[in-house]
Amino acid sequence: MSTEAKQNTITPNTITIDGQEIPFKDGQTIMDAALAAGVYIPHLCHRPGLTPHGSCKLCVVDIGSRGVSFHNSDRRVQTKFSVDIDGRSVSACTTPAVAGQQISNNTPALNEVRKTITQMLFIEGNHICPSCEKSGDCTLQAMAYHLGMLDGHFPQFFPHREVDASHPTVMLDRDRCILCELCVRASREVDGKNVFAIAGRGITAHLIVNSPSGKLADSDLETGDMAAHICPVGAILIKEHGYEVPIGRRTFDLHQVGEIGLEKVILAKVRHTDE
C-alpha cells in the first residue's frame, strides 16, 4: 500500500539515478536519459546513434524493487530472481526508462562488478598495451583506468586469434577484439554495408569478415567507413597512421572516459579536434 502511495507522488517521466532525479522522454533507455542529463553510466558496446546491443554489461545498474516489473515469460528468470534483495540488475543501454525507477549506478559495489567484467575482457583476449597502437586512445583501457584496475586478476586465456593484414588501409587484429559489435552495427546501420559479423559461440566466438575469402581485402570496407574507425580497442586500425599522435597526447591522456559526449573526439583519432 505505502509503496503504491509513494509511487503516485513521483513526477511522471522521471527516473532516479543515485538519488538524482532525471527526466526522460518516451522511448528512451536508462542510458539515453542518463547521458542526456550528463550522468555517466560506464559503457563499452554502446554508442549513441547505433542500435543498443547489451552485450558488454559494463552498464549494469540495479533497479530498486519499486521499478515496474516486466511480464517476462522466460522460465527461471522470473522464479529465481524476484527474490533478489538489491532489486533487478539490468543493462542501462537496453532497458527502457520507466517512470519511478530507482536506479543505483555509481556505487562502489557496481563499480567493483564492472572492474571484474573489465578484467574478464582483458584476460579473454591478448591485450599487450605496450605494443598496441591504440594505447592511450583505447576505451577499454580508459575504462580500466576509470575503474582503478591494476591487473587482470584471472589467469590469462592466451587465445589464438587471427590477424588480417590483407586490406590496403585497414588492419584487423582479433587479439584485441572484445566482441562489442560496434563495427558490425556501424557497417550495417551507418555505412550501409555488412562487412563484419560474429561467428562461433561461447568463448570461441570471434569476429569474421563478410567476403568470399573471409579476408578484409575482399570486402567492400573503405577507409572512410565508420566501421573502420569505431572500434573502441585496437582491433581495427587504420594503417600508416600509427603513432601520429604521441603517447601522452592521446585521447585519454587529455580526457576521462567518463566525460559525456566524447564519441566525436574518439572517432577523430587521427587528429584530435582539441589538439
Next chain:
Amino acid sequence: MSSPIRTVTVEQVNAVIADAYSQSNHLLHILYALQQRFLHISHEAVREVASHLGLPISQVESVVEFYSFFYGTPRGRYNILLSNCTSCGYMVGDENLMDTLCQRLRVVAGKTRADGLVSIDETSCIGMCDHGAALLVNGMPITRLDASKIARIADLVETETPVANWPAEWFRIDDNIRNSSLLLKNDFAAGDGMRAMLARNIDGTLAEITQSGLRGRGGAGFSTGMKWKFCREAQGAAHYVVCNADEGEPGTFKDRILLHSHADAVFEGMTVCAFVIGAEQGFLYLRGEYRYLLPQLQAVLAHRRELGLLGSSILGQPGFNFDIEIVVGAGAYICGEESALIESLEGKRGVPRNRPPFPVTHGYLGQPTVVNNVETFAAAAHIALRGSTWFRAVGTEKSAGSKILSVSGDCAAPGIYEYPFGVSIQQVLDDCGAKDVQAVQVGGPSGTLINPVKFNRKLGFEDLPTGGSFMVFGQGRDLLAIIVNFAHFFAHESCGFCTPCRVGTTLLKNGLDKIASGHGTQYDLDEMKRMGALVKRRSHCGLGQTAANPILDSLQRFPHVFEQRLAHSNFEPYFNLDGALEEARQVTHRDDAAAHLK
C-alpha cells in the same frame, strides 16, 4: 584411399543445395543436407549457400560455426557422438565408454581418423537418460551402451556395415511411462479438441485456457492464457505459433515421449493457439538430437492435413487457415531460450535478444509470436477438449494440473512420471525406487540441487518449479564430478554474447577443474563464489543467470564435497608447472633433474 572430399565439385555442392532447397528453404536444413552428403561444410559450400539463398556469406559462416552438428572440416563417414550427460553419458561408473571406443577404433576424440572412416566426440545430453549410456551414430540414437556393445559397434564401423544394417533393437527407444495423470492417462483423438474449440469460439476458448490456470511447462510458468491474450492483442502483419521442442536441459526427455506418442495433442494445442491468436503459420522447433523423430512427426502432420485439421478452411471454417512446419536444430542448448530459438528459426546464430520487446509482440520476423513448450501445447489441447474445471481439479492453487517428470539417475525405474503438481520429492523418489539418495537435481543443471533434509519440498511454482528434469544421485556418486560436468556443459553451451557468461562460465569451469584435480585452495573456492554470483546476477539471459546454480547450491548445501578436495596451502599455481616444461623436454631431449619442476 583417396578421401571423397577432395573430389567434390561446385556442381555437386549446388546439386545438394538445390535438392535440399526444393524440400525446405530453411538455412539449417540446407546446411544439414550438405553436412550429411560431404561430411562437412566447406568455405566453398558456404559461399554457394549464401548466393543460393541470397544471404550474406558471413551469416551462413556464422551459423555453421555456431551449431555443434555442423563442421568446417570433414567428419568420419561414421560420426559418433556420445552423450556426456550425467544420466545418459559415457561415464558408466568408473568406465569411460568413449575412451574404450576411441581405443578400439584408434581415434583421438574430436579428430577424424586419417582414412576418413570414423570420428568420435562427445555431445551434450541427447535426452536418452532413461535408457542408460547413449550415443548418436550419424544422428541415430543407440542406447543402453556397455562395454560389449561398444566393442560390437567398433566392429561394425571397422567392417563398414551400413548403419541401416546394425541390429534394429539397438535403436529401439521406449516411452517408459511409469506414472500417468491428466495428459498421459486420457485418450486424445485428433480433432476432438478443435471441435470443442470451434463450439466455444475464440473468446470462449481463450477464457477456458486462462481459467484452467495453465502455466508454461518450459519452466518459468508464465500463464499460457495471458501469453496468448497478449499475442492476440498485439498488432502485426502476421502472428506465429512456435512449439519449443528443443528440450536441451540435461536430464529432460518428457517432450521426446510427447512427440513420439502424443504428437496429435501437441499439434492440436498449436492449432488451438493459432485459432486464438489468429496465426496462419506455426513451427515446431525440434532439437537436432531428436531428428530421428522427424519422419513420424511429418506423417502425423500429413495425416492431420488429410483430416482437414491443418491447411486452409480447417474443419470447414472459412478463414481458419493454419499449417505447421518442422524446423530441426543442430546442437545448441541456448536455442531452447525462446528469443534465441526465434533467431535460429530466422536462420541465424541462436543469440538471445534484448527484452523488451518480448516475442508476444515482436517475435518471429518481428511479428507477434507465441512460444510454448511441447507439454504446454499438449495440455492446452486437452483443456480445449475437456475444459478448465477438469484441469483445475488436479494440482495446487497456483500450479493447476499435472507435470510430466523425466526421472533419471540412480533409481530402479527411470522413466516418465506424470504427477499432479504439489507432489513431494520424497514421493517421486519412493515411486522410482531410489534408495540411499545423496542429492536430487530438480530442473536440470539450471535448476536446484536438493539435499535430503529438503526432500519434503514440493514440485510446483509455489516451491520448486521445474521444466521436468529430475536427476537422482545416489550416495556412491562423486558429487563434485557432477558439478564439474555441469560447469563444462554451461561453458560449452554459452552463446558468447555477453561478457559475464562468455568469460565467466569458462572461469567457473577452469576453477572447478582446478579444485577437482586437488589443486584448489580456499581462495579458489572463494573465487568460485564471487564469480558464480556475478555470472548469475549480471548475465544477459537465463543460461548465464542459472549457469552458476549447481556451484552455488552445492557450496551451500554440500560444502564438504569441495572442502575435502582442497589443497592445504595458501596458493596453488594455475597451471601444471612441470607439464609446461614437457614440450621443451621433447625439443631438447633433456630429462635431467633441472628439466623438471616440482
Next chain:
Amino acid sequence: MSKIRIATTSLAGCFGCHMSFLDMDERLVALLEHVEFNRSPLTDIKHCDPCDIGLVEGGVCNADNVHVLREFRKNCKILIAVGACAINGGVPAMRNHFNLRECLEEAYVNGVGVENPQIPDDVELPLLLDKVHPLHEVVHVDYYLPGCPPSADEFLSVLGDLLAGREPALPKKLLHYD
C-alpha cells in the same frame, strides 16, 4: 628504526622497470634513508634474505624464473608484480601465439643468419615453459604496479604508502599500462 629491506629482480622482462626505478634520481637518496636493498641487480646480491618487500619485473618464461620467483615469495613479506610483463606476460607473452618448437626453430634453426643451427640443450640452461605466464599464476602476488615501465612516481607512491604503513593506492593520474 631499522631500514625496510627490499629485494628486486627481473624475470622475463627487459630491465626497463629497473631503469625506471632509477629514474627517481635524487629522490633515491632520500628513499635510501628508509630502505636498503638486498638481492637485486642493483646490489649484485645473488640470493634473498628475508625481506619486507620484493619487486619482481617480468613474467615467468622458464624453469629458472619459477625458482627465483618462489625464492622471492618465500622471503618477501610483500610481493609486488612490477610492470606489464609481470602482470600479464607483456611483450614476451607474444610468443604464446606459437608453440615452443616453432619459436625455438625460428630462433636457432631457420632464422636468418643462424650459424651451426641447433636448438640448445645444455643442462646449464633453464628449460623454457611452453607459455610465458604472469606472476600471479605461479605464486600469490600482493600488489600490482602497472606500466611499461611504471614511472618513478609510481614506485615512489607505492613504496611511500607501504613505508607509511598504508594500503597502497595508486593515484588515478599515475595509472597507465603503456
